[in-house]
Amino acid sequence: MPFLVRLYVRTAFVHLLLALGLWAARGDVLYLRPAVLHLFFVGWLTFLIFGVAYWMFPRESRERPLGRSSWVATAYGLLLVGLWLRVVSEPLTILGTAGPWPMLLVLGAWTQWLGGAVFTVAIWRRIRALGKR
């Protein structure tokens, strides 16, 4: 497994443990629910799916089998930063805590979206019939 795949998949596993732990410990707390749900859907599922796709989709070319690795690394950073901006700022925004939390929440949401968009562009050319380029 290439380094970036291991990074995506291990990050997914850590997020799954965090989400399950948070769900078990404070699942009844309403203001934490969006954060837990996004740890599941973005932190676990999206990171796992993106990591495995980057690993096993058809090679882009002989010279550059895994395609635009720097883009996939950038997508990883954007998704991670966006997710954690969101996980931290969403409960504080819901609670009405003073501070820049609503703006950080918006920033986190759009950073996540940008991460997904960068990954989509990076992987797009590898979604093809084997043997066709």
Next chain:
Amino acid sequence: MPFLTRWAVRLALLFWLVAAGWGALMLTHRALGVPVWAWSLHSLHMEWMAVGFALQFVMGVAYWILPRFGAERRRPSLAYLGWLMVLGGLGVHVGGWGPGRWLETVGTCLFLLHAWPRVKPPTPYPLPEQRPDA
């Protein structure tokens, strides 16, 4: 990658972008003052993420990588019909009509009928010395 996989994966990624973009839009409205219309489509955000992205991606990749019977994926029409019903269900759900979830459920059942026999041990490759013509 077969046709179903290519298009299911492409559409799944596009659904992720639409769902995440819609979620970000909802939060933007929350920070700047919430108009009712943004949150009225909250259920679509979840539908697109769970069914449009996750389920469709898994269906696409499963159709591609599950063990085959020699070179053939048996009963591919079940997989195609199931996938199209899931897509139809997503479309119907966007329109706000009732049977969207049923289309998705029946479509998923059809896809699973296709996939079930493919969840099997790999066909053993005979070692060169074990081949009948060796």
